[in-house]
Amino acid sequence: MSTSEPSASAAVVLSRRDLDAALFDLDGVVTRTAQVHAEAWTRLFDAYLESHARRSGGPFRPFSAEDYQRYVDGRPRLDGIRCFLESRGLTLPEGSPEEGPEAETVQGLGKRKNGYFLEALARRGVEVFAGAVGLLERLRAAGFRTAVVSASRNCEAVVRAAELEHLFDARVDGVEAGRLGLPGKPAPDTFLEAARRLRVPPERAVVLEDARAGVQAGRRGHFGFVIGVRRAGPEGSLVRAGANVEVAHLTTVKVEKEIPA
Ligand SMILES: O=P(O)(O)OC[C@H]1O[C@@H](O)[C@H](O)[C@@H](O)[C@@H]1O
Structure with missing residues (x-):
């Protein structure tokens, strides 16, 4: 070089x-495909943060491009979830790999995100x-x-x-x-x-x-x-x-x- x-x-x-x-x-x-991942993460976290805000009575602050680059991009799927939630002072139980995408756990959110990613990939191609x-x-x-x-x-x-x-x-x-x-x-x-x-x-x-x-x-x-x-x-x-x-x-x-x- x-x-x-x-x-x-x-x-x-x-x-x-x-x-x-x-x-x-x-x-x-x-x-x-980074954009396809980023869109799947945004869909996942915005829905989660919105429902969390509704339940807790707190403000809804959406998942941003900076959040993606700082906490999620490049990291393994479940590390990205833990890292971003921690940045907002939130924690979820780990759950188990057998759980489905509806579970309010790190594993459940991971499954949900992967569903969104595969759906977008099938639509857009690589x-x-x-x-x-x-x-x-x-x-x-x-x-x-x-x-x-x-x-x-x-x-x-x-x-x-x-x-x-x-x-x-x-x-x-x-x-x-x-x-x-x-x-x-x-x-x-x-x-x-x-x-x-x-x-x-x-x-x-x-x-x-x-x-x-x-x-x-x-x-x-x-x-x-x-x-x-x-x-x-x-x-x-x-x-x-x-x-x-x-x-x-x-x-x-x-x-x-x-x-x-
Ligand atoms: O959820 P997957 O397909 O295992 O990918 C994990 C991560 O893989 C990385 O390559 C992407 O930059 C991240 O956005 C993604 O979250």
Whole structure:
């Protein structure tokens, strides 16, 4: 890479001299599904907060874009619920995984949100960011190994629907993390597991993330470089979260093949 100082505007060059692998977040980096998640979360929390306000006699303060970016984006589903409720001074019983979407528990709310997400996904389909697909192709042509690292339990289905399986050598998603007992982002463990599967040390891998929690995970894992892909939110927010650089489009990221000795 050509920049080591945190920056919001410098040109980014990923070179095989410095790096062997690229670890891509999915929702909001490769596919346009961060918005689908955000809408499902808004539908869930607004209904919940409104009924809570009615019951308690308190004011109704809707779930905002900032709430999504700060407390929910990038985190595993149930962590997002706990984290956002805590930010409003609210708690719910955990419940059990067998409960249905009607249960007023963390597990119940998680099921409800997933229903809303799948409903919206079926209606809208999975759109990809052409710039991300182009970058993945250029990286692989230059000899980089690539992985998709997502908190989502729907990652495999989204990657398959978008016909992107051939672009990744490894996948570490919400289902895998659950199976292996790995903590989700902002902990670095899912990215570290992906680097391990690619047989690449973290300092030889670049992380590409649109979520603050994901950028923090990249930073905490001591990866070689962290690119913040800012699709939403205030300028500089991903650099402030720990990204080395922030870009608006992945088309601007250049790839350099190693010069043979
Ligand atoms: O509910 P899922 O599909 O397991 O996804 C969990 C999280 O996955 C992340 O990739 C998204 O940024 C979050 O918005 C989402 O909540």
